[in-house]
Amino acid sequence: MGNxxxxxxxxxxxxxxxxxxxxxxxxxxxxxxxxxxxxxxxxKGFISADEFLSVPEFAMNxxxxxxxxxxxxxxxxDFVAFLSAFSAKASVHHKIEFIFKVYDADCNGxxxxxxxxxxxxxxxxxxxxxxxxxxxxxxxxxxxxxxxxSQLTLDDFVKVLGNSGIKMDVExxxx
Amino acid sequence: xxxxxxxxxSASELDLDRPNIEDYLPSGSSIQQPxxxxxxxxxxxxxxxxxxxxxxxxxxxxxxxxxxxxxxxxNWNIYLFPLWCCGVVIRYLFLFPARVxxxxxxxxxFLSTFIPVNLLLKGHPKLRAKLERFLVxxxxxFFVASWTGVVKYHGxxxxxxxxxxxxxxxxxxxxxxVLEQMTAFAVIMQKHPGWVGLLQSTILESIGCIWFNRxxxxxxxxxxxKLNDHVQGADNNPLLIFPEGTCVNNHYSVMFKKxxxxxxxxxxxxxxxxxxxxxxxxxxxxxxxxxxxLLQLMTSWAVVCDVWYLEPQVLKPGETPIEFAERVRxxxxxxxxxxxxxxxxxxxxxxxxxxxxxxxxxxFAESVLQLLDNK
Numbered sequence: 449m450g451n452x453x454x455x456x457x458x459x460x461x462x463x464x465x466x467x468x469x470x471x472x473x474x475x476x477x478x479x480x481x482x483x484x485x486x487x488x489x490x491x492k493g494f495i496s497a498d499e500f501l502s503v504p505e506f507a508m509n510x511x512x513x514x515x516x517x518x519x520x521x522x523x524x525x526d527f528v529a530f531l532s533a534f535s536a537k538a539s540v541h542h543k544i545e546f547i548f549k550v551y552d553a554d555c556n557g558x559x560x561x562x563x564x565x566x567x568x569x570x571x572x573x574x575x576x577x578x579x580x581x582x583x584x585x586x587x588x589x590x591x592x593x594x595x596x597x598s599q600l601t602l603d604d605f606v607k608v609l610g611n612s613g614i615k616m617d618v619e620x621x622x623x
Numbered sequence: 624x625x626x627x628x629x630x631x632x633s634a635s636e637l638d639l640d641r642p643n644i645e646d647y648l649p650s651g652s653s654i655q656q657p658x659x660x661x662x663x664x665x666x667x668x669x670x671x672x673x674x675x676x677x678x679x680x681x682x683x684x685x686x687x688x689x690x691x692x693x694x695x696x697x698n699w700n701i702y703l704f705p706l707w708c709c710g711v712v713i714r715y716l717f718l719f720p721a722r723v724x725x726x727x728x729x730x731x732x733f734l735s736t737f738i739p740v741n742l743l744l745k746g747h748p749k750l751r752a753k754l755e756r757f758l759v760x761x762x763x764x765f766f767v768a769s770w771t772g773v774v775k776y777h778g779x780x781x782x783x784x785x786x787x788x789x790x791x792x793x794x795x796x797x798x799x800x801v802l803e804q805m806t807a808f809a810v811i812m813q814k815h816p817g818w819v820g821l822l823q824s825t826i827l828e829s830i831g832c833i834w835f836n837r838x839x840x841x842x843x844x845x846x847x848x849k850l851n852d853h854v855q856g857a858d859n860n861p862l863l864i865f866p867e868g869t870c871v872n873n874h875y876s877v878m879f880k881k882x883x884x885x886x887x888x889x890x891x892x893x894x895x896x897x898x899x900x901x902x903x904x905x906x907x908x909x910x911x912x913x914x915x916x917l918l919q920l921m922t923s924w925a926v927v928c929d930v931w932y933l934e935p936q937v938l939k940p941g942e943t944p945i946e947f948a949e950r951v952r953x954x955x956x957x958x959x960x961x962x963x964x965x966x967x968x969x970x971x972x973x974x975x976x977x978x979x980x981x982x983x984x985x986x987f988a989e990s991v992l993q994l995l996d997n998k
Contacts, residue, residue: 451624453901480681483680483681483682484691486686487680489909500680501974502686503676503679503680503683503685503686504683504685504966504970504974504975505675505679505683505684505685506676506679506680506683507787507974507975508975508979508980508983509672509675509679509980509983510672510980510983510984510987511669511672511676512676512760513982515673519680531677531680531681534673534674534677534678534681535676543670544671547667547668547669547670547673550669550673564666564667565800567664567669571669571672571984571987571988572981572984572987572988572991573694573981573984573985573988574981574984575981575984575985575987575988575989576988576991584661584666584683584991584995585666588661588663588666589663590661591662591663592662592663594663605667606668607665609664609667609668612668613672614668614670615670615674616670616673616674617674618674618677618678618681619681620681620682621682623679
């Protein structure tokens with residue numbers, strides 16, 4: 449499937465659909481494949497970090513470096529699986545799990561105080577001081593019933609974010 | 624909303640060089656305003672930023688500008704297929720050789736007159752310039768004939784006079800040939816390697832074209848100076864600039880560089896729209912060399928395009944060169960039916976400046992701090 453000129457067969461599409469729990473329609477997968485080939489300029493079968501950064505809208509994103517660690521070198525199947533969290537059909541739990549993974553940089557299933565601070569640093573850059581960031585986060589953690597030393601689990605994330613009506617849908621353009 | 628005002632003023636200070644990108648992009652990275660009090664969920668919910676990132680991965684307006692459209696196949700049934708095959712035979716075995724012949728004859732005529740004119744008429748600069756102008760127009764007509772260019776020109780033909788500059792949208796180097804066959808423009812262009820570069824440095828230089836290397840900063844200053852000198856001269860050929868600085872696929876238009884708009888002269892917009900019925904005239908320089916692009920054009924049925932010479936515009940009082948450039952871009956886009964995107968075409972070769980990211984970070988930081996104050 450690495451070849452840019454090759455077409456997806458029905459089997460390929462179904463296989464990819466299984467892999468992403470049918471969160472994308474067949475047409476959407478065809479569109480995503482075209483996009484994948486477009487970004488994979490040298491037809492290597494995966495998209496390198498440099499190719500992702502050639503999209504200015506992505507390169508400008510404050511979280512792009514963090515996301516790059518997750519998407520660098522993905523083949524098409526995993527690329528679709530990665531994006532499936534943004535499907536309108538994906539459950540809130542799925543979306544929160546994705547957010548959790550973005551926070552959980554060391555992939556140990558727990559998010560520490562420092563990991564949250566790191567993400568906040570990406571998001572706010574030099575416009576909030578380190579002390580202020582820590583102070584704000586400490587305060588908010590306490591208000592929510594946690595402390596500076598608590599390790600947040602996925603369940604905690606679901607509890608905090610679960611009923612806030614997360615909007616995280618990306619429409620795949622289909623022609 | 625002092626926070627928002629503050630953000631706006633600092634944003635405009637950040638970036639004097641280009642149109643405000645935020646005007647075009649969906650804004651979503653800040654925390655929803657109605658919440659009166661900052662809560663943990665507001666801080667942890669990074670979904671707006673993630674959605675933007677994923678949206679850019681799935682589709683983005685920048686890469687769309689440089690996407691070449693594959694030809695629509697029409698050989699899909701048993702009746703059409705033989706016809707299509709006939710077409711291929713005619714195009715490659717008859718049209719193509721005939722066109723090569725036309726081009727060769729053109730070059731023979733051109734070179735056999737241009738070289739003597741250039742060498743012998745040194746004493747009569749006016750006559751020499753006039754003849755050279757004519758010959759360059761002639762060879763460009765041969766080029767246009769070599770792809771059976773069906774070009775419709777609308778509006779008055781450009782005249783030679785000082786203090787005016789022509790700007791056009793840019794799809795391929797053939798834009799230049801199409802415009803040149805009517806009027807010998809002096810053009811500002813990127814230096815190219817190979818035979819194109821050779822033409823640039825010999826023949827085209829004689830009609831006043833100016834070349835530069837877009838990666839060389841020093842070149843830019845020199846070019847700016849040459850530009851200024853050129854537009855002041857009464858007898859110089861009219862100046863043509865492609866302010867996008869790169870070829871775009873004729874469906875979109877990228878940011879106009881402001882250079883052409885701060886010369887203090889009137890700007891005459893030219894809109895060029897290609898009809899894709901036979902061939903896509905977009906030159907995707909990443910995918911093919913200019914020679915391959917020309918071959919593609921020469922093996923197609925015809926290149927159909929419309930050229931509009933639009934009404935000259937001058938800088939309005941109180942208008943900055945950037946606003947002026949945007950206004951002229953509006954005029955061209957409206958005429959040629961192009962969609963506007965805010966991107967700098969040079970992003971093809973470089974990464975966006977960290978300023979844009981910082982602006983997003985600033986707006987996030989300000990919304991957090993503002994919510995904090997509300998407590």
